[in-house]
Amino acid sequence: MKIIGLDSLVFGVESVPDAARFLVDYGLTPVDITASGGRFEALDGTSIEIAHQADPRLPRPPAPGCRLRATVMGVNDTDTLAQIAAELGRDREVRKLTDGSIESVDDSGFVLRFQVTVRRPFSLAGEISNAPGSPFLRPINSLGVPPLGTIIRPRTLSHVVYFVPDVLKAEAFYVNRLGFRCTDRFTGAGPFLQPGGSLDHHTHFLIGAPPHMQGAEHFTFHFGGPSEMIANGYRFAEKGYQSFWGPGRHILGSNWFWYFNSPFGCHIEMDADMDMHDAQWKPREASLGADTSQTFLMKMRPKWSPGPGTPVNGDYA
Amino acid sequence: MPDQDPDSGASASARLCPEAEIVEGAARGFDLGEDGVDTMFVVRTGGVLRGWRNACPHIDGAPMAWRKDAYLNADGSRIVCHAHGAEFLPETGLCVSGPCLGRSLTSVPLTLGVDGFVLAEPRK
Numbered sequence: 001m002k003i004i005g006l007d008s009l010v011f012g013v014e015s016v017p018d019a020a021r022f023l024v025d026y027g028l029t030p031v032d033i034t035a036s037g038g039r040f041e042a043l044d045g046t047s048i049e050i051a052h053q054a055d056p057r058l059p060r061p062p063a064p065g066c067r068l069r070a071t072v073m074g075v076n077d078t079d080t081l082a083q084i085a086a087e088l089g090r091d092r093e094v095r096k097l098t099d100g101s102i103e104s105v106d107d108s109g110f111v112l113r114f115q116v117t118v119r120r121p122f123s124l125a126g127e128i129s130n131a132p133g134s135p136f137l138r139p140i141n142s143l144g145v146p147p148l149g150t151i152i153r154p155r156t157l158s159h160v161v162y163f164v165p166d167v168l169k170a171e172a173f174y175v176n177r178l179g180f181r182c183t184d185r186f187t188g189a190g191p192f193l194q195p196g197g198s199l200d201h202h203t204h205f206l207i208g209a210p211p212h213m214q215g216a217e218h219f220t221f222h223f224g225g226p227s228e229m230i231a232n233g234y235r236f237a238e239k240g241y242q243s244f245w246g247p248g249r250h251i252l253g254s255n256w257f258w259y260f261n262s263p264f265g266c267h268i269e270m271d272a273d274m275d276m277h278d279a280q281w282k283p284r285e286a287s288l289g290a291d292t293s294q295t296f297l298m299k300m301r302p303k304w305s306p307g308p309g310t311p312v313n314g315d316y317a
Numbered sequence: 318m319p320d321q322d323p324d325s326g327a328s329a330s331a332r333l334c335p336e337a338e339i340v341e342g343a344a345r346g347f348d349l350g351e352d353g354v355d356t357m358f359v360v361r362t363g364g365v366l367r368g369w370r371n372a373c374p375h376i377d378g379a380p381m382a383w384r385k386d387a388y389l390n391a392d393g394s395r396i397v398c399h400a401h402g403a404e405f406l407p408e409t410g411l412c413v414s415g416p417c418l419g420r421s422l423t424s425v426p427l428t429l430g431v432d433g434f435v436l437a438e439p440r441k
């Protein structure tokens with residue numbers, strides 16, 4: 001049963017125009033947008049879908065206050081969909097939707113949909129650094145910093161993080177019923193999970209939390225590299241969006257991160273350069289803390305430069 | 318521009334903005350430390366201006382808006398932390414939904430200057 005990863009996340013929002021502007025400023029491309037909502041795509045067609053929170057077409061949230069209404073996962077073919085439907089149908093309702101996808105629920109109450117993936121293959125080099133001695137260098141005369149104003153687009157929907165009331169039960173569902181494996185674990189928090197059809201360090205991370213916190217903690221898209229991700233985050237912050245944590249680089253997964261507040265009742269992250277693992281990988285376990293969750297952390301500051309016109313204390317006053 | 322950071326322990330008030338600039342159901346943040354993050358924000362509900370530290374009780378010091386000055390829900394009835402969706406009553410700062418249920422925002426006392434400016438009082 002090979003699930004490839006996330007195809008889409010569906011949110012119910014208070015204000016469709018506000019959420020739409022937020023996602024466009026993040027870098028996603030609006031598709032089929034109306035006053036009642038629409039879809040915002042990354043380069044490969046994975047997306048965030050939004051609708052007004054009162055829209056009757058939205059599934060019910062798993063808990064009050066959770067704006068995430070459905071997590072859509074992609075698979076390669078209809079045979080896999082049938083396998084998932086048969087597996088989940090053993091102990092819960094599985095609905096066939098008109099678009100060919102199937103809908104059910106996980107053991108924590110999150111609504112899940114599965115579909116033949118919308119992911120479009122694309123080929124676009126990521127960030128390459130000119131490290132002396134490296135066999136992988138940028139082509140001569142190509143630039144590490146693209147021209148000012150170059151559009152930065154998220155490449156693909158990366159991962160979602162859930163607050164769950166019973167983390168062992170939640171993990172068992174994904175591992176035993178849907179073929180995920182644990183790649184690493186934060187003791188006392190929860191597991192990083194990778195589905196059978198992905199090499200990404202994680203597409204899901206589960207955090208044990210009290211029942212009243214159940215919901216999404218964050219979600220994120222992969223960007224083309226750390227420079228691109230930080231440049232995108234910097235532009236985003238300059239537009240008035242509020243940084244929560246970052247930029248920095250995680251240790252488990254190695255992904256660069258920058259988290260922002262959002263109108264989705266959870267954080268939104270930008271990430272880049274996540275580790276890839278296969279079944280040979282042996283999961284690590286770490287205690288959750290500042291030293292184990294990042295190898296370094298930086299904080300945004302306004303641009304300045306030393307030189308003529310700089311105050312005597314520079315920007316350090 | 319504010320004269321003092323109310324967190325600095327200094328005795329002077331911080332000058333925020335003309336009182337009339339914050340209309341009913343609106344919020345505005347103030348970066349008194351001038352470090353790129355609002356230190357506090359002011360909300361007007363029921364005609365009354367109230368000041369709060371921009372710090373969610375869930376994670377000490379976590380900034381709350383999702384965009385500059387976006388501290389409220391769509392109809393202006395709740396202050397919202399857009400980190401994890403916690404909702405607070407604008408009259409009391411009490412969290413009524415979300416991870417810090419039952420805890421409260423930290424109030425920043427406000428006064429009105431003779432020139433019509435809102436002043437944030439230093440913390441005692």
